[in-house]
Amino acid sequence: LNGMLFYPVQYEGEESSRNVFYTGAAPNQQAIPAVDYMLGEEGGEAKRVVLLGTDYVYPRTTNKILRSYLNAKGIADADIMENYTPFGHSDWQTIVAQVKEFASQGKKTAVVSTINGDANVPFYKELANQGINAEDIPVVAFSVGEEELAGLDAGPLVGHLAAWNYFMSVDTPENDAFIKSWHAFIKDEKRVTNDPMEAHYIGFKMWVQAVEQAGTTDVDAVRQAMYGQTVKNLTGGVAVMNTNHHLSKPVLIGEILEDGQFEIVSATDDVVIGDAWSDFIPESAKLTADWTYPWVCGNCETPRF
Template sequence: MARLTSTLLGAGIGMACTGMALAQDDTIKIGVLHSLSGTMAISETTLKDTVLMMVEQQNAKGGVLGKQIEAVVVDPASDWPLFAEKARELISVQGVDAIFGCWTSVSRKSVLPVIEELNGLLFYPVQYEGEESSKNVIYTGAAPNQQAIPAVDYMADELGVEKWALLGTDYVYPRTTNTILESYLAERGVGPDDIHVNYTPFSHSDWSKIVADVIALGKDGKQVGVVSTINGDANVGFYKELAAAGVSADDIPVMAFSVGEEELSGLDTANLVGHLAAWNYFETAETPENEAFIEEWHAFTGDDSRVTNDPMEATMLGFNLWVKAVEQAGSTDTDAVLDAIVGLEVPNLTGSTAKVLPNHHLTKPVLIGEIRDDGQFDILSETAPVPGDAWTDFLADSAVLDADWPGKGCGMWNTQTESCVQIQSNY
């Protein structure tokens, strides 16, 4: 509770600093659409704070197009339909020129029809399941080929994993990601009997049978690995049950896609040490850019214990790309910004650059990290930037699709029929 209070106080200070002395007629408004209450508040409040920090820094440089930026913060309260209502309010009532927000895929899916109807612009900063490309969204988090697929390759090639437990929370991101991974593993020659899939509700607590099932996979002597799309506090019980069963990271390694520095902060990491996570950024990245970002974050929040994480970097990338596109377009108009943004590049925090692709995804490096007892990660592997793929190559209906907004004006271009599909995939 103390850490959450500190987060909210830091956010309030940031909002005050951002909003003071701004002349209403001389500002450019952006929306911040992140949950400040409810189950997602701790994760999303950090991203709200990140946007406010970026606004403060950009305003200190003179703003954009000669105007100061005003951040309009709303709280959708971890209520997925309320995300759509708040997005409509931001665009239609507040008149924002861009929105930075959403975390879960269900919140993004809720906002999507509103953004498209009103021709708004959303920068979405969290890793997701892919199978989407909207004209009105810039996806600054990882697609499956920038996280899930390379993580499986690492486990198979470096750890010798032969049998797979795909464990996830029961909603769209884990289900779609695991559907892709099942198909990918089959292409790698893994038989269906060597893949175990299980879904649990948010905040699931009784992991005894599931862990027993995972352990049983290895009775034939094959190396078992867990690919985890478990979200939220359910992770605590899962790792505790593994430890209680005497299972270490050496016995059955867990590769998580939703456990990062923020989730580990303040937790007892004794049960997690040695397990793995795949992201595009870790706070332990040793670059001048990252060192400066961490220093700026601590100065903004007034708290040197506040960690950084992957969605924060993705938020920073989205904001900097928006500023660069607005300046190049000479306008904040959605269509003008979208015309300018494809092909733009900005530095990331790991020493390379992020480039906006015609499918509205970015190039991002893939990092594999091992959890340390201090809640940070030792970086074991890092790739060159990988182009994000909106439509996976490992599902038949998606493999024939491309997204090309500047060239085709289409997010679902069927390369076989050479036509634009109008209905999104069911995955």
């Protein structure tokens, strides 16, 4: 029906639609920088990696990319443990014991978590129950943010990490103003902001600017006007909409604090352009997405000319 969708949550990439603008993180704007951090000196120089995810497309596709990336970084398959559980999984005793055993073999181990939803609470509790803390086996999560932590006992999660493009704790005038506006609107100063809120805020402002530029809400006209739109993000930089329908965004790594907020421990020097097709999946590495007229192609082989 030629509608237009703005998708403000992180996703697995590996698609490109002329009717979707992906304002959430692609894997190269969240998962890969997080793994780089864990493999680096700041993150403990992990030599073994556990990929734990909920059993659906986002974790499986993200981990397919990450396994290939880890292999390229010299991490052999024997040093990668991968496991999937259903939504709402609550009995983590056996899996955490397996992680503990995997990590006991003389190599620094990190967990990369694409566990989604309510399953996170018993997972982190079981880590604590089995005496695992963030110094022993750090966990970096892609689906745990301020909203997920709100109202929970964050004690078992303290010191573990999350990777996003925005944290509520960012100290900028833009973020301060956004938080104040949100609290005034929701009439509750205890409510938190989070990464998908910023992504939605950016996408909506870009749509407004594109409509004003095009002089119409016609989807085809607005789509063309979207390319190159800029909006100040809440972290103090500028978000840009690229012709592959992905934003340029910074990547932040945050450490979980007891109050459910994050202390930012790492940030990219500059913004990262979102990748529709991963360079680490062979069949995708040759593809590019460029929806500018007259090329209009979401999965052309490169080079295109």
